[in-house]
Amino acid sequence: MAPGGNSLFMGQWKRLFNEPPGVPMVDWVCTIPNDGIIRYLDIFNSEAILPTSEAALAEILAAKSDEFVKPRAMTKAVKSFFGSGLTFAEGREHKIQRKSLMPAFSFRHIKDLYPSFWAKSCEFVDIITTEVLTHPEPAGVAGKSGSQPSSVVDISSWLSRATLDILGDVGLGHNFEAMSNEKSSLLVAYSKIFAPSAQTQILVAMNLFFPRWVVRNIPLKRNRELYDAAVVIRDNCRSIIKKRRMEMGEMKNTNVDIFSAIQSSGADDEGLVEQLVGILAAGHETPATAVFWAVCLLAKHPDIQNRLRADIRSHLPPPQTVYGTTALRNPPIQIDRIPYLQAVCNEVLRLCPPFPIGWREVAGHGTTLLGQPLPKGTRVMVVPWAINRDPARWGPDAGTFDPERWMGPGRAGSGGASSNFAFMTFFHGPRSCIAENFARTEIACLLAVLVGRFEMELEHPEKELAARRGLTSRPMGVGVRMRLVDGW
Numbered sequence: 001m002a003p004g005g006n007s008l009f010m011g012q013w014k015r016l017f018n019e020p021p022g023v024p025m026v027d028w029v030c031t032i033p034n035d036g037i038i039r040y041l042d043i044f045n046s047e048a049i050l051p052t053s054e055a056a057l058a059e060i061l062a063a064k065s066d067e068f069v070k071p072r073a074m075t076k077a078v079k080s081f082f083g084s085g086l087t088f089a090e091g092r093e094h095k096i097q098r099k100s101l102m103p104a105f106s107f108r109h110i111k112d113l114y115p116s117f118w119a120k121s122c123e124f125v126d127i128i129t130t131e132v133l134t135h136p137e138p139a140g141v142a143g144k145s146g147s148q149p150s151s152v153v154d155i156s157s158w159l160s161r162a163t164l165d166i167l168g169d170v171g172l173g174h175n176f177e178a179m180s181n182e183k184s185s186l187l188v189a190y191s192k193i194f195a196p197s198a199q200t201q202i203l204v205a206m207n208l209f210f211p212r213w214v215v216r217n218i219p220l221k222r223n224r225e226l227y228d229a230a231v232v233i234r235d236n237c238r239s240i241i242k243k244r245r246m247e248m249g250e251m252k253n254t255n256v257d258i259f260s261a262i263q264s265s266g267a268d269d270e271g272l273v274e275q276l277v278g279i280l281a282a283g284h285e286t287p288a289t290a291v292f293w294a295v296c297l298l299a300k301h302p303d304i305q306n307r308l309r310a311d312i313r314s315h316l317p318p319p320q321t322v323y324g325t326t327a328l329r330n331p332p333i334q335i336d337r338i339p340y341l342q343a344v345c346n347e348v349l350r351l352c353p354p355f356p357i358g359w360r361e362v363a364g365h366g367t368t369l370l371g372q373p374l375p376k377g378t379r380v381m382v383v384p385w386a387i388n389r390d391p392a393r394w395g396p397d398a399g400t401f402d403p404e405r406w407m408g409p410g411r412a413g414s415g416g417a418s419s420n421f422a423f424m425t426f427f428h429g430p431r432s433c434i435a436e437n438f439a440r441t442e443i444a445c446l447l448a449v450l451v452g453r454f455e456m457e458l459e460h461p462e463k464e465l466a467a468r469r470g471l472t473s474r475p476m477g478v479g480v481r482m483r484l485v486d487g488w
């Protein structure tokens with residue numbers, strides 16, 4: 001069966017356009033009986049399919065990943081901000097590039113970097129602490145008179161700044177100064193690209209039907225902004241290359257950070273730039289979105305927040321330890337060994353995957369899915385937002401935030417679901433997120449320092465949390481009150 005209520009020429013487009021990404025699909029997965037595939041009509045009644053069963057997802061993402069490729073129209077629409085490196089390479093070229101980048105993202109290597117992730121996160125929480133202390137709310141305003149200083153902080157923007165700096169510092173050996181300088185050119189460029197905008201959605205959709213040069217020349221302010229941002233990002237990438245080359249000089253490079261992994265792939269200068277553009281785009285907005293969801297969900301669930309704070313404080317050294325003495329600058333951190341922190345992170349990533357929808361299309365003739373023939377060019381939507389909330393996989397409380405499902409024997413890695421494909425946040429198969437370990441470490445460190453130090457509550461607790469429109473799924477229009485909690 002297919003979703004009903006199609007408009008005459010635009011199928012389900014109105015819903016898909018107006019609702020946050022993935023939300024209509026949650027509805028379809030929960031209500032439309034299907035045999036693993038839901039077919040629906042998209043813009044101009046073009047056919048699209050939504051795979052729902054493990055078998056269908058496994059064929060698309062693993063067994064037949066070469067037949068289900070990134071849509072060409074989508075690629076040309078976003079390549080200028082996501083680069084033409086690994087993210088959009090296909091076939092043999094993709095395999096070669098992925099192999100050369102893998103060492104920089106291996107679990108072993110990321111584990112060695114825990115102290116660096118932690119140090120940067122401590123720097124971040126110190127800045128937020130200063131924000132609260134320099135702009136405290138008057139006593140009484142925040143409801144708890146006589147308590148610790150508090151302030152409503154734009155934590156969403158601060159997280160984007162922090163993740164850009166962590167990626168620069170830990171992954172690329174470069175300081176973007178995003179935390180210290182709100183006018184950092186890269187930060188400004190990305191805030192334009194990721195700003196929710198109906199015009200962007202329309203421009204992206206137009207690429208499905210018109211040549212790139214036509215879309216590119218549509219005289220919309222948004223078009224110009226995106227183009228200018230892409231230029232700034234590439235300029236920054238060229239500066240990184242120049243600086244890193246100078247630093248390395250004649251010395252043999254033994255470092256395995258992301259930059260040197262890209263460099264060792266033998267890419268020429270423009271190839272390096274494209275790869276860096278891709279890593280920067282994929283690598284900072286998504287973790288920032290995840291941590292912001294975590295903050296909002298914890299603010300809605302003070303009991304979970306309090307339990308997590310106690311757990312963090314009992315396992316991790318206070319952030320100021322980093323600044324105390326040189327000897328303690330990099331205290332050993334076992335960030336992956338704190339069960340409740342891991343459970344909370346898993347549950348946030350399940351319920352609110354920062355990358356809510358992925359696109360594929362059938363590359364050639366003769367492709368089948370679950371035995372059904374699919375014409376060349378058929379659009380396929382892989383939707384973590386919907387699969388991760390499917391009651392058939394996660395039970396009747398699939399839409400509820402409940403870290404407990406990741407606690408208890410045998411549940412830490414599965415959340416109690418019977419298949420890997422119930423958790424789609426990083427996808428699976430040869431095109432899954434190459435940086436899952438990097439992202440998980442970063443999210444855990446940032447969340448730990450925030451929850452450890454602050455009590456967090458929503459400025460307007462009565463408001464429903466909803467994702468905004470855009471490529472990622474950030475909560476929309478939410479102010480968060482951060483209140484210092486003594487003792488850490």
Ligand code: HEM
Nearest residue numbers: 086087282283286287355358425426427431433434435439
């Ligand atoms: C919570 C954070 C993150 C999430 C949810 C996430 C999710 C994803 C997903 C779903 C894909 C597959 C997209 C597709 O094929 O259509 C992907 C690919 C990718 N991600 Fe991530 N990602 C995260 C963080 C990061 C970080 C921190 C980096 C870099 C440091 C990164 C780099 C990449 C790259 C390079 C690819 C392309 C891999 C390939 O095609 O082989 N991601 N990510």
